[in-house]
Amino acid sequence: TSCCIFHRSMANPAAWRLPSALVRGAILLGSVTLLVACGSSGQPASSSSRPAPDPLVTDVGEDDGPIDMSTIDPSGGTLVSSDGRLELVFPDGAVADPSVVSLVPVTNLAPGGIGDAYRLGPEGMTFDEPVELRFSYDDADLVGSASAGLGVATQLEDGTWQWLGGELDEAAQIVTATTTHFSVYSLVKGFQIQPQHRDLQPDETANLGIV
Numbered sequence: 001t002s003c004c005i006f007h008r009s010m011a012n013p014a015a016w017r018l019p020s021a022l023v024r025g026a027i028l029l030g031s032v033t034l035l036v037a038c039g040s041s042g043q044p045a046s047s048s049s050r051p052a053p054d055p056l057v058t059d060v061g062e063d064d065g066p067i068d069m070s071t072i073d074p075s076g077g078t079l080v081s082s083d084g085r086l087e088l089v090f091p092d093g094a095v096a097d098p099s100v101v102s103l104v105p106v107t108n109l110a111p112g113g114i115g116d117a118y119r120l121g122p123e124g125m126t127f128d129e130p131v132e133l134r135f136s137y138d139d140a141d142l143v144g145s146a147s148a149g150l151g152v153a154t155q156l157e158d159g160t161w162q163w164l165g166g167e168l169d170e171a172a173q174i175v176t177a178t179t180t181h182f183s184v185y186s187l188v189k190g191f192q193i194q195p196q197h198r199d200l201q202p203d204e205t206a207n208l209g210i211v
Contacts, residue, residue, distance in 0.1 A: 056111050057158065058155070059159065060159065060184065061109050061117050062107050064106050067102055067103070067104040068081055068102065068104070069101065070101060071099070071100050071101075072094065072100075073097075074094075074097065076089075076092045076093075076094060079101055079103060081103055081105065085136050086103065086135055087132075090131050091129045091132075092129070094127045094129040095127065095128070096128065101120070101122070101182075104118065104121070106119050106184065110153050110155070110161050113187070113188050114137060114186070114188060114189060115141070117186035118185055119184045120183065120184070121182060122182065123182055123183060124182060125181065126180055126182075127179075127181070129180075130179065130180055131180070132176055133152060133166075133177045133178065134176045135175045135187040136173060136174055137187060145189040145190075147170050147173075148168065149189055150188070150189060151164065151165045151188055152177035152186070153185070153186050153188045154184065154186075155183060155186075161186075163188075163190070165177065
């Protein structure tokens with residue numbers, strides 16, 4: 001956890017808007033502690049160079065919405081969640097035979113999790129070619145963080161959250177990661193400013209932590 005002091009000055013109104021600058025500074029200085037675990041289970045690594053945090057383990061979330069299903073054939077296909085937040089893109093050759101796949105939103109217990117997590121099924125199903133997971137986000141999802149800190153995490157069988165990272169498209173507001181097997185996945189904030197909101201009087205100071 002990194003910490004700094006935020007000072008509101010009447011002589012410098014720009015200082016009132018330091019959170020976004022603090023986030024950018026944290027990225028540049030590499031002083032960010034990721035909130036999700038990193039391990040080795042055959043999953044692709046993060047697209048950015050970030051420190052490996054300690055493993056974090058949680059319970060499995062409960063179903064939190066309708067199940068969406070689609071039949072994917074060897075030529076590929078897509079499956080989109082009912083809320084439009086997650087799109088799965090199956091390339092040519094991902095499956096050898098027509099296969100029914102599904103996704104269902106679950107309560108998100110991932111540290112730094114954004115919105116629902118999603119359980120992809122059949123759970124444990126593997127693919128011959130990497131499947132893209134395209135998570136959409138909006139400005140409200142960035143409160144206390146920044147788009148550069150977003151990534152995708154997956155929950156392993158023992159409850160450990162593993163950081164996958166992802167490719168960021170800021171214009172489209174999409175983070176894309178890939179996987180070759182189905183499990184539970186979530187869009188997460190790799191770091192956050194704490195507290196996310198604090199009202200200050202003139203010449204008052206507050207400690208802001210980046211976790």
